[in-house]
Amino acid sequence: MITLLDIKTAVNTAIKPTGLKTYGNEVKEGFSRPCFFVNVTPVKSETFKKDTSENSVMVEIVYFSQNRTDLENLQMYDTLKGLLTPVLAIGAKKKMISNFRGEVIDEIDRIYSVKFDLNYYDGITDATPEAESATTLNLNLGGQQYGIT
Numbered sequence: 001m002i003t004l005l006d007i008k009t010a011v012n013t014a015i016k017p018t019g020l021k022t023y024g025n026e027v028k029e030g031f032s033r034p035c036f037f038v039n040v041t042p043v044k045s046e047t048f049k050k051d052t053s054e055n056s057v058m059v060e061i062v063y064f065s066q067n068r069t070d071l072e073n074l075q076m077y078d079t080l081k082g083l084l085t086p087v088l089a090i091g092a093k094k095k096m097i098s099n100f101r102g103e104v105i106d107e108i109d110r111i112y113s114v115k116f117d118l119n120y121y122d123g124i125t126d127a128t129p130e131a132e133s134a135t136t137l138n139l140n141l142g143g144q145q146y147g148i149t
Contacts, residue, residue, distance in 0.1 A: 002090055002122050004057070008040045010090040011059055014083050018076075034072075037062040048121060056119050062105070063112040070104075073112040077102040080114050088118065095120045 012022050015036060022036045043056040061080060065072035087094040100116040139146040 001125060002055075002093065002095075002120065004040050004042060006090050007057060007059065007088075007118065008038055010088055011038050011040070011061070011084070014088060015061065015080065017083060018079060031064070033064045034066040035064050037064075043117075047124065051124050053122050053124050054119075055122055056117065058115060058117055061114045063114065065110060065112065068110040070110065073102070073104065073110060076112065077114055084116065 015022065015038075018036075020034050020036055021032065022038055023031050025037055025039060027037075039060040039062070041058045041060070043058055045053050045055045048054040063073065063076050063080075065076065081100055085097050085100055088097055095118050097116045098119060100114070102112060102114045105111050105113045137148040139148065
């Protein structure tokens with residue numbers, strides 16, 4: 001089973017070659033540029049079969065460039081695309097990335113957002129406890145009591 005934490009860890013590992021620090025989303029101020037923030041958002045999880053779920057997750061990497069320039073943002077887009085596509089290694093599994101896109105999300109600070117989607121199937125683990133086996137059956141038919149062992 002792939003968890004959201006597995007996905008976030010895989011993304012953080014994949015972007016490590018950039019040499020930039022990745023901050024947790026709890027950091028709101030006091031971070032140093034250039035850096036990343038990584039968000040993993042579950043979009044849907046539906047039962048596909050009794051033992052399989054169909055999942056969709058959106059990953060967003062927010063990039064704070066050193067000099068707040070479009071050139072830096074476009075270069076980082078290409079770098080991230082090279083590191084993350086076409087597949088993302090999540091543990092021993094490899095999942096296809098789709099809809100890789102980028103946009104400026106803050107015009108003043110030139111904050112850049114790179115997003116992509118992961119769509120994958122995953123096994124469902126049945127956590128229902130085993131039912132106890134019946135050893136005796138008591139049957140009442142028309143006022144007659146029957147016991148079967």
